[in-house]
Amino acid sequence: MQAQVITLAFFVVIITFTSCYGSSSRSAELKEIWAREYNDTLAGKCTKRVPANPNNDGSPSDSATVLIEVCCKGYKPYEYDTKKCIPDCPYGCENGFCVSPNVCNCFDDHIRSHDDQCVPTCPISCLNGVCDSNGMCTCHPRHILDPFRKFCLPICHGSCGLNRYCSSPGRCSCIRGFKENLETGECDPICPLNCLNGRCISPGICACNPGYRLQDDVCQANCTSCENGKCVINEVCSCDPGYTWDLKRNKCIPVCTRCLNGFCIAPGVCKCHEGYERIGESCQPICDGGCTNGYCVAPNTCNCKGGYGRNIFGKCKRLRCHIADDTKSICGIKHLG
Ligand SMILES: *[C@@H]1O[C@H](CO)[C@@H](O)[C@H](O)[C@H]1NC(C)=O
Numbered sequence: 001m002q003a004q005v006i007t008l009a010f011f012v013v014i015i016t017f018t019s020c021y022g023s024s025s026r027s028a029e030l031k032e033i034w035a036r037e038y039n040d041t042l043a044g045k046c047t048k049r050v051p052a053n054p055n056n057d058g059s060p061s062d063s064a065t066v067l068i069e070v071c072c073k074g075y076k077p078y079e080y081d082t083k084k085c086i087p088d089c090p091y092g093c094e095n096g097f098c099v100s101p102n103v104c105n106c107f108d109d110h111i112r113s114h115d116d117q118c119v120p121t122c123p124i125s126c127l128n129g130v131c132d133s134n135g136m137c138t139c140h141p142r143h144i145l146d147p148f149r150k151f152c153l154p155i156c157h158g159s160c161g162l163n164r165y166c167s168s169p170g171r172c173s174c175i176r177g178f179k180e181n182l183e184t185g186e187c188d189p190i191c192p193l194n195c196l197n198g199r200c201i202s203p204g205i206c207a208c209n210p211g212y213r214l215q216d217d218v219c220q221a222n223c224t225s226c227e228n229g230k231c232v233i234n235e236v237c238s239c240d241p242g243y244t245w246d247l248k249r250n251k252c253i254p255v256c257t258r259c260l261n262g263f264c265i266a267p268g269v270c271k272c273h274e275g276y277e278r279i280g281e282s283c284q285p286i287c288d289g290g291c292t293n294g295y296c297v298a299p300n301t302c303n304c305k306g307g308y309g310r311n312i313f314g315k316c317k318r319l320r321c322h323i324a325d326d327t328k329s330i331c332g333i334k335h336l337g
């Protein structure tokens with residue numbers, strides 16, 4: 001099922017591109033780029049050491065650890081194959097390929113526009129204008145051609161000021177990585193968690209208040225241990241997404257939605273208990289040799305269906321009872337075929 005969805009999604013993308021260009025060589029070229037860019041399963045993969053045998057609350061029951069694969073910083077799981085990690089372009093990369101973290105390369109026949117998007121150029125189309133019969137851009141009113149004559153820029157009167165650009169005629173907006181401060185009207189840089197205990201001095205860069213130190217890109221206080229979380233104030237840990245605070249263990253533990261008969265070793269990563277295997281979204285018991293005429297309810301334990309009983313080998317066999325055998329145990333044991 002999953003494979004079908006993946007294939008379908010892949011082809012929808014290809015078909016969309018193909019219909020834009022009406023060229024099958026373009027589709028082949030795109031397929032090749034996809035394969036090349038996203039087929040390197042090692043790219044963007046990092047490992048993380050986690051307890052191998054956690055208790056049900058996620059705390060380790062012994063000191064054994066295992067290495068699990070996670071996507072490195074700047075990478076994210078590939079939506080069509082979550083075992084792969086692909087570079088993350090957090091601001092999006094429409095009409096382009098995200099070739100490395102935060103680096104979006106525009107497709108051929110596309111160009112980077114004034115608002116940092118990949119947009120098609122003539123003869124396909126012209127941003128804020130139309131392509132004329134000579135394949136040149138003719139601008140809408142209140143727009144002018146960009147210096148390379150590939151798209152049309154809106155006109156703002158005067159300069160837009162620090163960290164702003166002219167986004168539409170007569171209107172200035174904050175550039176990427178900045179947001180409008182409603183109090184001052186200025187464009188302020190954006191930082192993760194607003195730096196926590198510091199000041200955001202440029203996009204993603206925090207200057208910490210005295211006594212706080214930069215850790216995982218934000219300014220944190222002192223916590224004895226705050227693994228998988230951020231130390232918001234001294235000895236107070238706020239767990240990262242996918243983790244929850246465990247009162248007994250005083251630490252952030254991963255959350256799995258379905259992990260019955262298993263250990264949750266990382267957010268959404270459930271490791272099945274011994275004797276269980278992952279089938280679909282749950283850990284199901286394994287009965288060696290199957291459970292003919294019954295149901296596998298625990299490792300190597302079959303519960304027989306109606307009219308069947310377990311023989312000494314643990315197999316479900318049809319019960320042959322006589323009316324005279326009035327207790328179930330006699331019926332079940334003595335007369336198995
Ligand atoms: C992905 O890489 C493997 C091994 O390098 C290769 O056999 C396979 O054909 C590649 N897949 C695509 C879609 O190119």
Ligand SMILES: *[C@@H]1O[C@H](CO)[C@@H](O)[C@H](O)[C@H]1NC(C)=O
Binds near residue numbers: 212221
């Ligand atoms: C954290 O500990 C350091 C060194 O012990 C100290 O200088 C600093 O003030 C502490 N930070 C906070 C927020 O208390």
